[in-house]
Amino acid sequence: MNRFMVKIMLSAAVLLTLAGTASAETVKGRLKAIAGELKLFSLATGEEKVLVISWNDKTAWKGLNNSDELKLDEILSVDFRLSNDFPVAISVARIKTPLPAGIKVTSLEQVAEGLSDKEGSSSFTLVDTRAVELYDAGHIPGAVSLALSRLEKRTSGLLPEKKDTRLVFYDEGQGGDSAGKAAELAAKAGYTESAVYRGGAAEWADSGKQLASSTAFIRKKRPAVIDIRSREQAALGHIEKAANYPLPELKDYLGSLPMNKLTPIVIYGAADQEAATAAETIRTRGYRRVTIYPGGASSWEKNAEVLERGPAGEEISLKAANHGGAMSPNDFELALASPVMVEIVDVRPVADHKKGGFPHAKQIPLPDLPKRAGELNRDKIQVLFAADPMLAEMAYDYLKSKGFKLNFLIGSVEFQNDGKYIVK
Numbered sequence: 001m002n003r004f005m006v007k008i009m010l011s012a013a014v015l016l017t018l019a020g021t022a023s024a025e026t027v028k029g030r031l032k033a034i035a036g037e038l039k040l041f042s043l044a045t046g047e048e049k050v051l052v053i054s055w056n057d058k059t060a061w062k063g064l065n066n067s068d069e070l071k072l073d074e075i076l077s078v079d080f081r082l083s084n085d086f087p088v089a090i091s092v093a094r095i096k097t098p099l100p101a102g103i104k105v106t107s108l109e110q111v112a113e114g115l116s117d118k119e120g121s122s123s124f125t126l127v128d129t130r131a132v133e134l135y136d137a138g139h140i141p142g143a144v145s146l147a148l149s150r151l152e153k154r155t156s157g158l159l160p161e162k163k164d165t166r167l168v169f170y171d172e173g174q175g176g177d178s179a180g181k182a183a184e185l186a187a188k189a190g191y192t193e194s195a196v197y198r199g200g201a202a203e204w205a206d207s208g209k210q211l212a213s214s215t216a217f218i219r220k221k222r223p224a225v226i227d228i229r230s231r232e233q234a235a236l237g238h239i240e241k242a243a244n245y246p247l248p249e250l251k252d253y254l255g256s257l258p259m260n261k262l263t264p265i266v267i268y269g270a271a272d273q274e275a276a277t278a279a280e281t282i283r284t285r286g287y288r289r290v291t292i293y294p295g296g297a298s299s300w301e302k303n304a305e306v307l308e309r310g311p312a313g314e315e316i317s318l319k320a321a322n323h324g325g326a327m328s329p330n331d332f333e334l335a336l337a338s339p340v341m342v343e344i345v346d347v348r349p350v351a352d353h354k355k356g357g358f359p360h361a362k363q364i365p366l367p368d369l370p371k372r373a374g375e376l377n378r379d380k381i382q383v384l385f386a387a388d389p390m391l392a393e394m395a396y397d398y399l400k401s402k403g404f405k406l407n408f409l410i411g412s413v414e415f416q417n418d419g420k421y422i423v424k
Contacts, residue, residue: 028077033390042394050397055089063094075174086370095175097198100184104195115142124166129178138211138291148178155189166193173200210276213266213291215303223264224316228278237307244312259410264289268296327407329423335383343380347395356415382406
């Protein structure tokens with residue numbers, strides 16, 4: 001082989017290497033769902049953007065031993081390449097929260113101990129540096145809201161007058177950098193006792209402690225609200241549209257909770273500790289957006305809101321449970337009866353298809369969607385279902401990114417030997 005040919009071959013090899021490198025992309029987002037058996041997970045990369053990613057035996061795990069250590073809602077950085085129009089993870093990294101030089105760190109135990117100071121007031125000022133919307137949805141009880149964007153514009157008048165006030169800043173944790181930046185700004189402004197709680201809101205919730213929602217969140221976002229007081233207390237005045245599930249009877253009402261386990265649920269009672277107990281009970285059922293409303297009905301009135309008088313209902317407002325393309329079992333039954341407008345898509349594994357299915361449904365297992373999406377009729381509305389609503393939603397997120405008009409069933413379908421079925 002002459003030198004000229006060798007140079008051509010080497011150049012081609014270099015180009016191929018560069019092309020392979022160039023095709024790799026990096027994305028950061030919150031872990032929304034995991035399908036371990038299918039080696040798939042979905043990553044929320046923006047308010048309305050979700051990326052479904054697969055992994056394989058070559059995927060490198062950084063800060064993790066393997067996929068079993070993934071935690072829902074944690075922030076990840078993923079390097080991936082497209083394979084047959086589907087992202088395949090090259091590496092998955094758990095992001096470490098950066099900390100500016102010279103800034104002290106405070107632990108979960110120190111924050112909890114400081115907030116429960118029995119002397120009457122906290123031993124420090126706890127500052128939530130996230131956007132106000134995130135603070136309103138769920139913050140550490142006792143924290144004040146001061147978004148980094150406000151602090152960057154000015155520190156004077158926003159922070160306490162005394163420069164020796166002990167300040168503890170936190171954000172979401174899991175790689176968030178707003179707390180560290182806020183502490184650094186405070187230090188530059190002359191505050192001598194600035195620290196960062198690196199675990200943030202995520203670690204606080206993961207430890208079994210409850211986050212609190214604000215009045216603004218309940219009023220504007222209309223989450224599912226549950227009053228755990230007695231029926232007599234609730235009748236004297238409760239938050240509008242709150243469902244009344246007395247704490248001693250709470251377990252009897254768990255079947256009445258929204259089917260979508262991402263539905264935000266806010267709980268209040270006669271005492272915050274009772275609300276925290278109820279919130280933990282509900283969280284153990286897989287609900288991931290459960291918070292308390294400190295002070296309950298009294299706080300609602302103090303914030304110039306009006307309480308509803310008379311008996312409280314037992315049904316959670318449907319408006320509160322709405323979520324994206326989520327479809328209730330009743331609506332799913334209507335979709336089954338509308339074949340002209342609707343295409344039912346069964347994304348269960350092949351083994352489940354053999355146990356039963358709808359005669360006219362398109363059967364495409366979730367992992368096969370990238371290569372078979374072209375089989376779907378874009379002139380119709382696709383309605384997806386799976387054995388697990390989380391998998392149906394994962395399929396929904398993938399097809400939505402491809403421009404399909406679709407919904408998914410929040411529930412499951414049980415097929416019987418006689419061809420009948422039950423939508424749960």
